[in-house]
Amino acid sequence: MRWIWIDRLLEFETRKRALAVKNVSLAGEHLHDHWEAYPIMPTSLMIEGMAQTGGILVGQACNFEHDVVLAKITKADFTDIVIPGDQLTYEAILENFVDEASSIKGIVRKNGEQIGTISMIFGHANNNSSGLDLPENFVFTGSFQRMVEPFLEGADG
Amino acid sequence: MAMTEQEVLEKVGEALVEALGVDDDEITADAKISADLGAESIDYLDITFRLEKAFDIKIPRGELIxxxxxxxxxxxxxxxxxxxxxxxxxxxxxxxxxxxxxxxxxxxxxxxxxxxxxxxxxxxxxxxx
Structure with missing residues (x-):
């Protein structure tokens, strides 16, 4: 099972930007304890949602040949809370891309209004570069690839 | 137009403050990026990205470090x-x-x-x- 915190990609431009949507629902068990009397979406999970959106953007830019891992959250500012029934979008814009790493600037919107900015850096790992005994392609299993495939059909990739 | 050392220092300082979350007054000429300002390996990439943007330069891998x-x-x-x-x-x-x-x-x-x-x-x- 993958811990996926985006529902769907809405827009995708190779090596430029990705836009994902997340509908926040009280069916999500994480909200039952955060908090029972006043459920709000944890900011850490919105950061994860942005990491997944940006991770797909970067992973596709690497032709999914590297495992893209979150290396640093440079900035994460939020100005509002998010409650069940809200719709979140995560817009990830590629800022830097080199062989070993990349960075994105991210905008979080709630029901269309900007409520957060997140900047993060990804490392591009594989068994040769990391020196670690990583499992084969442990990031881009089917779930993430299937999200982006509709945007790549007919494109150069 | 050539930049003065003071102008460069100010922009380098801004990049370091943003990348490392340190205070302005910690940015002194002899401050060590790792030992004094707390940079870890990934931070050097972050600093490199910021310097490239701030000064509109390219920093090939292995040149700064x-x-x-x-x-x-x-x-x-x-x-x-x-x-x-x-x-x-x-x-x-x-x-x-x-x-x-x-x-x-x-x-x-x-x-x-x-x-x-x-x-x-x-x-x-x-x-x-």
């Missing part, structure tokens, strides 16, 4: 740079003050060479030619 030299067994032995390694290192890092380092060229001490001034010197060389 010649870490590729350290993987060569001819240049490093028993945790020390060899004579040949030291020569290569000096060539690769004209922007650093190696006066003290050459007396005991410990690989573990290399990151201490990266001070705010080292980065300012490097950027000065890039923007002013």
């Amino acid at each position: 010649p870490d590729n030299l350290l993987n060569n067994p001819e240049y490093v032995k028993d945790g020390l740079l060899t004579e040949e390694g030291l020569t290569k290192f000096k060539e690769a890092m004209p922007h650093a003050d190696l006066t003290e380092f050459v007396k005991n060229p410990l690989v573990d001490g290399i990151m201490d060479l990266f001070t705010v001034q080292t980065i300012v010197n490097y950027v000065m060389g890039k923007v002013n030619g």
Whole structure:
């Protein structure tokens, strides 16, 4: 099972930007304890949602040949809370891309209004570069690839 | 138009404050990027990205920090740079003050060479030619 915190990609431009949507629902068990009397979406999970959106953007830019891992959250500012029934979008814009790493600037919107900015850096790992005994392609299993495939059909990739 | 050292220092300082979450007053010329300002390895990439944007320059891998030299067994032995390694290192890092380092060229001490001034010197060389 993958811990996926985006529902769907809405827009995708190779090596430029990705836009994902997340509908926040009280069916999500994480909200039952955060908090029972006043459920709000944890900011850490919105950061994860942005990491997944940006991770797909970067992973596709690497032709999914590297495992893209979150290396640093440079900035994460939020100005509002998010409650069940809200719709979140995560817009990830590629800022830097080199062989070993990349960075994105991210905008979080709630029901269309900007409520957060997140900047993060990804490392591009594989068994040769990391020196670690990583499992084969442990990031881009089917779930993430299937999200982006509709945007790549007919494109150069 | 050529930039003054003060102008470069101010922009380098801004990049370091944003990348490392340190206060302005911690940015002094002799502050060590790792030991004093708390940078970890990924932060050097972050700093590189910010410098490229702030000064509209390209920083090829291994130019600001010649870490590729350290993987060569001819240049490093028993945790020390060899004579040949030291020569290569000096060539690769004209922007650093190696006066003290050459007396005991410990690989573990290399990151201490990266001070705010080292980065300012490097950027000065890039923007002013």
